[in-house]
Amino acid sequence: MVNLHIINICVIIKNMTEKLSNERELLQQKPSQEIINDPKVLWHAVRGYDFAGLESMLEEGLIPSEDQDYCVCFSTSPARAWLANREANSFYTYTLNDGISLAVVYSGLLRGGYGGFMDELRIPDYIDSGRIAGLMLPEGALDRPLVGISTQHEARKPQQAEKYVNRTICHLQELGVGIDEANQACLREAVKTCRNGQYLSTEQNDTIQKIFMNHYSQSLQQLGLEPIVGEMIQLVFERAGKSVDVYGWTEEQNRWISQRNDQEAAARRGVAVCNTGAYVCQKAMSDNNSVKL
Secondary structure: OHHHHHHHHHHHHHHHHHHHHHHOOOOOOEEOHHHHOOOOEEEEEEOOOOHHHHHHHHHHOEOOEHHHOOEEEEEOOHHHHHHOOOOOHHHHHHHOOOOEEEEEEOOOOOOOOOOOOOOEEEEOOOEOHHHEEEEEEEOOHHHOEHHHOOOOOOOOOHHHHHHHHHHHHHHHHHOOOOOOHHHHHHHHHHHHHHHOOOOOOHHHHHHHHHHHHHHHHHHHHHOOOOOEHHHHHHHHHHHHOOOOEEEEEOHHHHHHHHHHHHHHHHHHHOEEEEEEOOEEEEEEOOOOOOOOO
16 A cells, blocks of 8 residues: 555656646747847857757856867857958858857957958957857757757867767766667767777768767657757756857848858959058959959
């Protein structure tokens, strides 16, 4: 009789937990036009859906990386880039991609010119998590099932890829999800490739991403939650003890920024700049050579 009573209590608790999980408020994406146009905001792209990396940054901030010359890499806001007569190509390539990007408010000295995009910055400072003002994903991404996620992004350097694999394995273990032997063998092979200084192939990256997304999906199902991106980000917020606004960029914004970048590039090609000692003069080319916007 006592055992039956205990079983009934356990069933009630389980039902209450499931009810609370189902009733908790889901994340909603806010329009992003205002924050994209804010020149005080810098953008740090997280390749794909790196939930372990996101949780770490929300807890500990952004730490300079040795494989990035002990700096943290950012894209400036398009507004800042265009004010400087530069294309916002870093923002377009990395932030307007299928994945998570962090919006960071930074008022310190900004320096570019690292051989990458003209709007790319590297800051040789630790960035406190309190400076993270939000995160942005493609519009509608919060409702996507984790199992179906397949992203294409710039390949991680070997050292970065090894860290990504190891931290995600640890993250899944903390969430109570075990990885079977076949998938562990695949991940060990990937780490071995990285330690040999080689980049992971596209096929390896796709396989690793599929393994991790499947296991994140399992972790949410074990908690009685819907296995979608929004629920995983909500769980990360809860574990980190920090939540931020979530924004969504649209395909219309993507096209508009691409067109504006083309205009900026054309305008720069149509202007001759000459340095003459103490001053800089800009001289418009002849009408025959100028580009009309």
